[in-house]
Amino acid sequence: MKLQQLRYLAAIAQSELNITAAADRLRASQPAVSRQLKLLESELGFAIFQRKGRALTKVTPHGAQVIARALRVLQEAQAIKRIADETKGEELGALSIGTTHTQARYVLPEVIQKFRSLHPSVDLHLHQGTSEQIAEMARLNRIDFAIATGSQELFETYWLLPCYRWHRMIIVPKSHPLAKVARPTLDQLAAHPIVTYVFSFDGPSSLNEVFARAGLKPTVALTARDADVIKTYVRLGLGVGIIAAVAIDAAQDDDLVRIDASHLLPAHTTWIGVSRGGLLRRYMYDFLHLLAPHLTRRMVDRAIRAHSPAEFDAVFAGMDLPFKGATARDAAASAPETLSRLSR
Amino acid sequence: MKLQQLRYLAAIAQSELNITAAADRLRASQPAVSRQLKLLESELGFAIFQRKGRALTKVTPHGAQVIARALRVLQEAQAIKRIADETKGEELGALSIGTTHTQARYVLPEVIQKFRSLHPSVDLHLHQGTSEQIAEMARLNRIDFAIATGSQELFETYWLLPCYRWHRMIIVPKSHPLAKVARPTLDQLAAHPIVTYVFSFDGPSSLNEVFARAGLKPTVALTARDADVIKTYVRLGLGVGIIAAVAIDAAQDDDLVRIDASHLLPAHTTWIGVSRGGLLRRYMYDFLHLLAPHLTRRMVDRAIRAHSPAEFDAVFAGMDLPFKGATARDAAASAPETLSRLSR
DNA sequence: TACAGTTACGGACCGCGTAAGCATA
DNA sequence: TATGCTTACGCGGTCCGTAACTGTA
Numbered sequence: 001m002k003l004q005q006l007r008y009l010a011a012i013a014q015s016e017l018n019i020t021a022a023a024d025r026l027r028a029s030q031p032a033v034s035r036q037l038k039l040l041e042s043e044l045g046f047a048i049f050q051r052k053g054r055a056l057t058k059v060t061p062h063g064a065q066v067i068a069r070a071l072r073v074l075q076e077a078q079a080i081k082r083i084a085d086e087t088k089g090e091e092l093g094a095l096s097i098g099t100t101h102t103q104a105r106y107v108l109p110e111v112i113q114k115f116r117s118l119h120p121s122v123d124l125h126l127h128q129g130t131s132e133q134i135a136e137m138a139r140l141n142r143i144d145f146a147i148a149t150g151s152q153e154l155f156e157t158y159w160l161l162p163c164y165r166w167h168r169m170i171i172v173p174k175s176h177p178l179a180k181v182a183r184p185t186l187d188q189l190a191a192h193p194i195v196t197y198v199f200s201f202d203g204p205s206s207l208n209e210v211f212a213r214a215g216l217k218p219t220v221a222l223t224a225r226d227a228d229v230i231k232t233y234v235r236l237g238l239g240v241g242i243i244a245a246v247a248i249d250a251a252q253d254d255d256l257v258r259i260d261a262s263h264l265l266p267a268h269t270t271w272i273g274v275s276r277g278g279l280l281r282r283y284m285y286d287f288l289h290l291l292a293p294h295l296t297r298r299m300v301d302r303a304i305r306a307h308s309p310a311e312f313d314a315v316f317a318g319m320d321l322p323f324k325g326a327t328a329r330d331a332a333a334s335a336p337e338t339l340s341r342l343s344r
Numbered sequence: 345m346k347l348q349q350l351r352y353l354a355a356i357a358q359s360e361l362n363i364t365a366a367a368d369r370l371r372a373s374q375p376a377v378s379r380q381l382k383l384l385e386s387e388l389g390f391a392i393f394q395r396k397g398r399a400l401t402k403v404t405p406h407g408a409q410v411i412a413r414a415l416r417v418l419q420e421a422q423a424i425k426r427i428a429d430e431t432k433g434e435e436l437g438a439l440s441i442g443t444t445h446t447q448a449r450y451v452l453p454e455v456i457q458k459f460r461s462l463h464p465s466v467d468l469h470l471h472q473g474t475s476e477q478i479a480e481m482a483r484l485n486r487i488d489f490a491i492a493t494g495s496q497e498l499f500e501t502y503w504l505l506p507c508y509r510w511h512r513m514i515i516v517p518k519s520h521p522l523a524k525v526a527r528p529t530l531d532q533l534a535a536h537p538i539v540t541y542v543f544s545f546d547g548p549s550s551l552n553e554v555f556a557r558a559g560l561k562p563t564v565a566l567t568a569r570d571a572d573v574i575k576t577y578v579r580l581g582l583g584v585g586i587i588a589a590v591a592i593d594a595a596q597d598d599d600l601v602r603i604d605a606s607h608l609l610p611a612h613t614t615w616i617g618v619s620r621g622g623l624l625r626r627y628m629y630d631f632l633h634l635l636a637p638h639l640t641r642r643m644v645d646r647a648i649r650a651h652s653p654a655e656f657d658a659v660f661a662g663m664d665l666p667f668k669g670a671t672a673r674d675a676a677a678s679a680p681e682t683l684s685r686l687s688r
Numbered sequence: 689t690a691c692a693g694t695t696a697c698g699g700a701c702c703g704c705g706t707a708a709g710c711a712t713a
Numbered sequence: 714t715a716t717g718c719t720t721a722c723g724c725g726g727t728c729c730g731t732a733a734c735t736g737t738a
Contacts (some may be wrong), residue, residue, distance in 0.1 A: 003347050004703085010536060020717060029705050034705085034718060044428035053712050054718040065427050072621075076417045077345060083409050109596035156651065168604075307500070308652035326686045348728090364692060373730050380728085397737055398693040633689060 003077060005040040006070040009048065013067050014140045015168040017049060017056040059183055062094055067311075071141050072277075078141075079279035086281060094123040098134035099147040101226035102313045106246050107324070108147070119283045130225070138273065140305045144284060146273035147291075149244075158273035159304050163292040164324040165269050167262035169248060171234050178240060179257040186214045186264055193221035193239035195230050207242065210265055231256065245325025246266070264268065269321065274304060294319060347421060350414040351382040352377045352677060353392065357411050360391060361400040401425065415485050416621075420500035422485075424520035430625060437625055438467040442478035443491040447614065450590050451668070452491070455634045463627045469657035474569070481574075482617065486562045489630075490617035493588075502617035503648050507636040507659055508668040509613050511606035513592060515578050515585040522584060523601040530558045530608055537565035539574050551586065554609055588612070589669025613665065618648060640661060 007276075011022035012033065019037070023030040041048055048063035049056040059067065072094065085093060095115075099108065104126060112124065127137055131151035137143045138158060152160055170189070172178045181188060190211060211218050221239035224230050227247035234241035242265075248258055274280065274289060280288075280300070288295040299315065306312035355366035356377065356468075362380070363503040367374040386393055392407035393400040399652055403411065429437060443452065446469060456468065471481055475495035481487045482502060514533070516522045525532060534555060555562050565583035568574050571591035578585035578600065585600075588610075592602055616635060618624065624632075624644070643659065650656035 001347065001424065003345065003705095018717080030717080031706085031719075032704060035720095038719090039703095042429075044424070046431045051718090054710085055712080055716090056718090062427055062431055066424050069424045069427070070625075073417050073424075076413045076420070080345065080388070080410050080413045080417075083413070084390065087388075087390045106530055218349060232520055265521065308654060310652065329487045362692085374692080374733090375694075376729060382694090395693095398735085399691095399737080400693090514696095 001040065001043060002036075003073070004254045005036045006073050007068060008038060009070050010074055010140070012037060012049075012056070012061070012140060013071075015057070019056065022336060027129075028324075049271050064241060070173045075141050075275065076279060082279045082281055091121050091283070093121075093283060094125065095145070095179075095284060095287060096125040096127065096141040096143040097130060097145045097147060098127045098137045099145075100131065100134070100149070101128060102149075102244050102247055103127045103147045105228070106244075106249070107270075108291075111287070114290050115283075115287055118286055122283050130296040138275070141275070144274070144278070145287070147270065148273075149268045152271070155273045157276055159306070159312060160271040160273045161288065161295055161300065161303060162319075162321055163272050163290070163295070164268045164322050165267045166323060166325045167245045167260065167267055168265045169245045169325070170259040171231065171243060171248075171253070171256045172259070172262050173235060173237060174255070174257055176237075176240070176257070178259065182259065183263060186211065186216060189240065189264065190218045190266075193219045194242060195222045195224070195239045196220075196232050196242040197227075197230070198223040198225055207265070233251070248325065267323070270324075276304070280304075292322075294321070304337055345384065345387060346380075348415070350417050352380045353384060353411060353414050354418055354484070356381060356393075356400070357403070357415075358486065359467050361402070364402065401499045415483075419485050419619065419622060423621075426623045426625055435465050435627070437465075437627060438469065438627060439489070439631060440469040440471065441489045441491060442471045442473060442481045442487040443489075444475065444478070444493070445472060446493075446588050446591055447491045448472045449570065449572070450588075450593070451614075451672060452635075455631070456633050459627075459631055462630055466627050469557045482619070485619070488622070489620070489631070491614065492617075493612045493614045496615070499617045501620055503650070503656060504615040504617045505632065505636070505639055505644065505647060506663075506665055507639070509611045510669045511604065511611050511668060512586050512609045513589045513669070514603040514605045515587060515592075515597070515600045516603070517576065517579060517581060518599070518601055520581075520584070520601070522603065525603065528603060530555065530560055533584065534558075534562045534609065535562040536589040537563045538586060539566045539568070539577050539583045540564075540586040541571075541574070542567040542569055549607070554605055580686045592669065611667070612619060614668075618644075620648070624648075625658050636666075638665070 007234075008022065008026065008028075011026050012019055014026060015021040019034050020030050023033040026033065037048070044066065046062055047060055048066055050058045050060055097108075108126070115122075116124070127134070127143060129137070131148050131154055134143070134146050134148060135151070135154035135236065138155060140145050144157060146158060147163070149166075170178065170184065176192075178184055178188065178192065194207070196207065203246070207218065209248075219239075222230075222233050227243045230241045230243050231253065233239070245260075272283075272288065272295075274288075285297045285300060290296070290302055303312055303315040306315065352370065352372075353364065355370050355518050359365040359369060363378050364374050367377040368656055370377065370598060381392070387675060388410065390406055391404055392410055394402045394404055434679070441452075452470070456470075459466075459467070469487075471478070471487060472479070475492050475498055478487070478490050478492060479495070479498035482490050490499060490502060491507070493510075514522065514528065516536055520536075522532065522536065538551070540551065551562065563583075566574075566577055568577070571587045573587045575597065588603065589604075616632065616639075618628075618632075629641045632644055633641070647656055647659040650659065
């Protein structure tokens with residue numbers, strides 16, 4: 001068994017079992033990859049992939065185990081390389097981030113701008129996707145960081161460092177009946193069709209839950225994956241928008257009336273996930289610090305050295321996480337339960 | 345970086361930094377090992393070992409990190425090989441166990457006899473040592489299982505599966521004043537010089553602690569590393585022996601009076617440690633089951649799949665661990681605190 | 689002078705890419 | 714016929730072991 005073979009194997013797993021695509025990614029010839037896979041399989045004595053004709057169709061049960069182990073081997077090997085890079089004071093490197101629309105569009109631009117000026121020679125890769133897609137990138141070691149809100153159950157092999165909290169905000173056109181109501185009730189809100197995120201309707205602090213507890217059943221006019229789409233349809237008068245406060249653009253959204261919803265809906269926590277057992281380069285610590293000032297190298301090291309979720313949580317226990325986004329007043333009043341449950 | 349280089353590196357680390365010895369172990373020539381180490385160091389760009397002249401003297405700080413990662417790489421690679429062996433229904437294999445004198449001498453013979461008849465072609469390696477020595481073997485991935493009592497803090501990267509509990513027993517020659525006392529008190533015990541294990545004097549349930557809580561200060565005549573030595577000196581009249589109940593040999597120790605000490609001294613738990621993240625072969629599950637019948641494959645899998653010590657402990661919570669050793673009566677009365685703290 | 693690591697050298701092997709072959713949709 | 718994996722072939726590099734060398738106790 002060679003490291004190279006495991007690298008090739010990982011690339012195939014990351015390329016939807018397409019050997020040609022894997023070879024391209026590896027800058028190797030297709031026969032080379034094909035041959036090494038075959039050699040590995042024959043050394044192990046069983047098929048990692050199921051074939052139909054010559055094409056790979058799916059991963060065998062044993063193959064899945066091998067791939068999982070191979071990914072861990074490669075992660076450790078990468079960590080060794082990074083130790084070397086660090087000792088050289090090497091400023092070169094890459095930083096791959098998987099994140100959702102809201103973060104990529106409204107939060108990260110500022111962070112990334114600062115980061116680029118701090119580390120101009122680090123290659124930045126931003127991969128936008130749904131929580132599930134990001135979890136898949138994480139599983140295949142394709143990203144260094146995952147930034148998202150909720151969906152903690154998808155990231156079992158990551159440490160999820162809490163970054164900041166945010167409230168949701170109601171947006172309506174100026175002509176809308178709610179435009180004049182500074183502090184609407186749930187009843188008032190439920191009286192209008194709602195336009196919000198797809199994923200806002202699942203999970204324990206979902207809109208559905210909140211309304212249900214009040215004995216209400218809201219009408220959903222439309223669900224979208226990002227705030228820009230929601231704003232567009234709110235402008236068209238389709239309904240009342242509920243978006244993350246961070247997704248408000250003070251200048252561009254001037255035509256919309258923004259109403260704080262922090263008295264109605266619980267706060268969310270955005271976290272950044274780092275692979276357990278991975279090694280962070282110096283510039284990665286810098287990124288964490290830029291994203292969330294409380295994530296100093298000291299704090300991060302303490303957290304990721306944890307041997308258990310409980311130990312991990314203890315590092316952030318009692319910490320006052322900052323709120324982010326427009327009109328995030330009286331935020332501190334909210335219970336810190338999301339925070340303490342973050343690592344599960 | 346090649347897997348082979350990491351293998352060589354690990355062998356050097358396991359051979360007290362002696363390259364020649366490492367080469368012998370690897371059945372490779374000494375220049376080959378030397379050369380690959382040098383190639384690895386030059387690829388990484390820093391020294392893994394400090395040298396004095398040409399000889400390696402110690403591990404550099406960065407080198408220690410590299411070695412730790414390398415060991416993990418090799419463990420994962422070994423796990424992949426084992427997956428292959430399992431699919432072949434391969435009965436060949438090896439089982440290395442690190443353990444203490446008491447287990448090796450009094451408990452394991454029976455287990456190993458059964459195991460050998462079940463898996464005659466598996467190579468068995470038993471390494472006896474102190475807890476510290478066993479921990480070192482464990483750290484270097486040189487053993488599959490570690491069996492010991494206490495010293496849990498030395499095995500942070502292992503899951504410690506509880507095997508059985510045992511009480512200590514007092515042994516005296518027939519002529520000794522205590523020989524007639526069926527149920528001695530701590531005061532009576534403290535009146536005589538004591539002969540017991542070295543390690544019985546450390547830790548939270550140590551003899552020192554127990555006597556101190558009763559306001560007593562026993563005289564220690566001699567401390568030994570194993571029960572056979574203790575018995576020898578008890579026979580010579582040096583003092584009262586306190587040994588593990590499992591270390592009583594019904595036939596050979598007929599000349600000694602054995603007095604149950606379970607009312608005086610708390611019970612101990614013997615555990616078997618398996619590397620976290622390692623892969624267990626079928627015969628390894630069989631060994632666990634032979635050693636401790638409650639360690640079925642089902643239970644073991646549930647335990648080692650745990651993501652945290654708490655989750656791990658939950659698997660064994662409420663389980664009635666059997667007692668082992670001569671006259672282990674009314675054992676169930678003891679509190680299960682040792683058990684619940686086992687994984688820490 | 690014994691010991692431990694390094695350097696030198698020649699041979700075996702291994703993995704690569706190119707190019708041609710062959711199944712499946 | 715396009716796509717995607719496999720086979721054939723020749724080259725270059727890599728790794729090994731033997732043997733001679735060098736610094737240290």
